[in-house]
Amino acid sequence: MSPLELLVLAIWVMLPAYVPNNAAVVAGGGRPIDGGRTMGDRRLLGDGKTWRGTVVGTLAGAALAYLLNLLQPTVVSFLGIGVPTFPLAAMIALPLGAMLGDIAASFIKRRTGRKRGAAFPGLDQLDFAVVALVLTAVVAPSWFLSVFTAGLLVVILVVTPIFHVVTNVLAYLFGFKHEPW
Template sequence: MDLVAFFILIWPPYVANGSAVFSSRLKTRHPLDFGKTLWDGRRIFGDGKTYEGLAIGITAGSTIGYLPNLLSPHITPLDAFVLSTTAVLGDLLGAFIKRRLCMPRGYPAFPLDQLDFLLTAFLIYSLYAEIPPIYILAAVIITPLIHRATNYAAYVLKLKREPW
């Protein structure tokens, strides 16, 4: 396994997913679901999913996520954008599922919280580019550990209300 290629592939979705939380520092945030509920009376996504977080996640994932390619090219800027955008959309899908399962915002839902963003990004990316199966397996193994560590750091920095 080419470790450099592996980390360059997972970096844009990681950056996109992890940077959206910086929107919590903004004074005004706008929920993606406009506070609306579905037939079940529950919010579509909840207050934690905002236009600002979406924009920050996609922008950071597409730019900061692409930077390692300046040293060792493995993906294109378009690839970084696709991986970042679909990672953020995967996280939205996870929030939607959690709301349908009556889980409140911030409730830990392993492995949904840890893998929704990455597996969605990989699924869409694999529609036009090959991802070695060993990369997917390695990502599924290490992502929950990295996710836990970065969420704890965000909690310590007061970017998140929960350490998970």
């Protein structure tokens, strides 16, 4: 598979995991998941992790995976690159895993004393992708193993931080986020 084909495939299979956090930011607000609870003197997650954002983000990613399934024959025909369809388990696991990864990162940030919105290089850029991949591997193992080759995983782990930085800067510039990371 050529580098361009790997890049297209990486974007295709990860789009349902890339979109949820952006959708959650746009739809955010509402009740915090942690209900204001603390561990020691620090919040468990903080006000930025809400039930509404988590549900909307997960549904947005699943809806995108469904749309990609509908577009798959056209994309294969147009690009000449074999992109897979998403089984139901992956349609849910990729976006839910992305949201759970972001929640886990928030928990880690609070435990390390970082405030809401504080940067945590590395964790901020890969948390959602790694948990999305792990959850998908658990709930759709045969699909995962047939799609995610070692080369594809390397491309995903290299490209994801770049996409994350670019989309966060854009969200900041358009006023959706209070910080550009």
